[in-house]
Amino acid sequence: MNMKSVTRSRPGRLITAFVLAVTVTTPVAVASQASAATTLTVAQALAAQDGRTATVTGYVIGQPTASTTVITSNYTADTAIAIADTAAETSTTRMLYLQVTTAYRADFGLLTNPTLRGRQVTATGTLTAYFSHGGLKTPTAMSLGGGTSPSPTPTAPSTSGPYDSTYYATAVGKTGTALRSSLHAIIRTQTKLSYDQVWEALKDTDQDPANANNVILLYTGRSQSKTLNGGGVDDWNREHVWAKSHGDFGTTTGPGTDVHHLRPEDVSVNSLRGNKDFDAGGSAVAEAPGCYTDADSFEPRNAVKGDVARMIMYMAVRYEGEDGWPDLEMNDSVTNGTAPYLGRLSVLLSWNRLDPPDAFEQRRNQRIYERWQGNRNPFVDHPEWAAAIWG
Known part of the structure; x- marks a missing residue:
């Protein structure tokens, strides 16, 4: 019935109805567009x-x-x-x-x-x-992104990393002691792990990108099952890159459990490195191709020289004698014994330049930040800051 009634309507009535429909609906569409456009x-x-x-x-x-x-x-x-x-x-x-x-x-x-x-x-x-x-x-x-920003996007120098506008905001643009002090204040805020928790952390932070069941050992470069950890022959254990006797902090919560300098390593190679400082030269290490050692120093393979340097730099800035912990410092010696020093500074600075952060090291830094300690190694994000502090 309704269709027949509409069919019989005069053309003028149909036109009037159409105009009314347009008149009613058009302002609604305009209002919707205006609302969507307002951010x-x-x-x-x-x-x-x-x-x-x-x-x-x-x-x-x-x-x-x-x-x-x-x-x-x-x-x-x-x-x-x-x-x-x-x-x-x-x-x-x-x-x-x-x-x-x-x-x-x-x-x-x-x-x-x-x-x-x-x-x-x-x-x-x-x-x-x-x-x-x-x-x-x-x-x-x-x-x-999208739309007009409510405030300008923070501008950082050309060497900036992804966290400069937030995490490193107070450090960007500084050099020397001012930069060091700012970085210390930033990275000292962290979650502290127990020595037992370090096992699980390393299984995550040092996971082999090609095999989720394995970790990559620092000095040997070997991919090894996460479950083959402990103290047995060919097991992997927790290597303190900043040797724990340099400052005598042991494995207590703090510097002794900071995953930024703890890495998986073959038990015997870890023992061979001991508490030696880092330097170039010595005799080849049979179980760790590309590594060398002598009576007072250890040289890691080329692929991780920069990693080692940046871990040592992190420790020197993170631990400044607070909370009962030692004031760790780098120097140019390889006879530091149990003093809270580690060398050789000039060689470490060179390694930092020659071996920039790769994807594995960057992922590791991110993982520690996200899942374990909530702090970052600034020298992985900004390797150029090493020279800005130590020259």
């Missing part, structure tokens, strides 16, 4: 917690776990992120908590994607409380 800053989104749908852009700070707590490492889930108008923000009162629903967790969850920290994110969703804090829930769109 709020985090500050604006925090001031508009009224259930409206909005698009917000900000920089990822970390994972919110409570109304006033945002963690920036050792993430526990992919379900939420906190964003702010600047990448260096530290106050949760200026952060917006974003719910990350199932559809977006693979790309925007921090447990799965820890390198998102400091990146710019744009999200569309409902502005409403989340974790009893200003938030955006039930996102319908999430993307990296």
